[in-house]
Amino acid sequence: MQIEFLGTGGYHPSERRHTLCLLLPETGVMFDAGTAAFRLNEAVQSGRVTTRHLQIFLTHAHLDHIAGLTFLLPLTLGGDLDSITVHGLPQVLQAVQEHLYDEALFPVPPDFIWQPLDGAVRLPDGSQLTYYPLEHPGGSLAYRIDWPDRSLALVTDTTASSSPPYGEFIQGVDLLIHECYFPDELADWATRTGHSNSSPVAETARSCQAGRLALVHTDPRRTDDDPVGLAGIRSIFPAVELPEDGAVLEF
Template identity: 50%
Template structure:
């Protein structure tokens, strides 16, 4: 399965990274719709799309407005936006309010809580869990694909905008690929992570090791630092070797 990181930064775009969005084109699914969502249209493999949102902060939803043109010109015919009730309310009442963006693209809004899981291509199943430590809360997602012939079962988890507090360890246990935010390095994280509901280097690496993840890819990194390594990668690898920093347009295989 081919995953594409369209945006790997947090809070605001910088010269190196746009904000949160990643995509599995063949499954017609996107997770979050930050400023990098302008990249969705050229990667579409279907006229239908499901978009799962973690929460309603602007760096995760602003890109929903960018899908208006693909909806109008027919590249997209059906788009489902799936999120918890409070996130959907914020998107509909504020992002698509008349003073902000007066033309709603014609999305179908689906309340996340209406189902315990959502089907994807190739037998994949999306499940979710609440992440309460971020201001306003966030949602973690996991995809599990069953084994097929000689191809083993595979899994991906996406965790962003949260402090690593042990509450979701069981949700990500044994995942093959853990896409996890790492906003701060250890120095800044000691002061700001818990206060802002974000994660820092050591605690993310230790989480990946603790839950037996196969691979750790770091996203939602601090946009105030635009260098290739803003979080201290070598120190993280000493704790969990299979760690890398996500970059915009990175392709991941699961």
């Protein structure tokens, strides 16, 4: 199973990272539609996406997670996909429909299927998707997908700790994708903004016995090779990686 990190940054795009957008090409699932969502066009046209029905799951409606929805128009208009279904909490879908697609902002109504979340979702490949509410200004959702032989969880945007409220939800997950906006030096900013800094993310991965940890939603002001302090994270949880845009992980 592959996951493509189309966009790995938080808040706004940088010269190095577009904002969050993750693609499971074989399952036809995308998590969030940040500014990197334009890259879905190439992923579909190259044949890497093997379904004609795409399902997008939104964590929340902050702009860095939804702005790219407006970049997907050619996919359905051009006939590359038969349908795009957008899943999210009812208030999230309502905010996106009313505000992002206000006629003054974007004059073409999308032909998406808007699907409010109402319990676990059975995906076309037989896997099961579940979700869990996160603490964040305005709220956010963690997602988890379980296949018979592997699992994956995405946790963004929220503040990690050594025993986070979502610990049980992500327990034993094979691949944990967790936000890590700040290095430890800016831990106070993490708490103030509802984001995470490095060591508590590593402690979360260790305490939930994740197989591997992939860090996303980093601070766009940090365009250097190591915006989060990887050595410190490795000393707590060695199986950590920091995927850049375009990275593909096998899990």
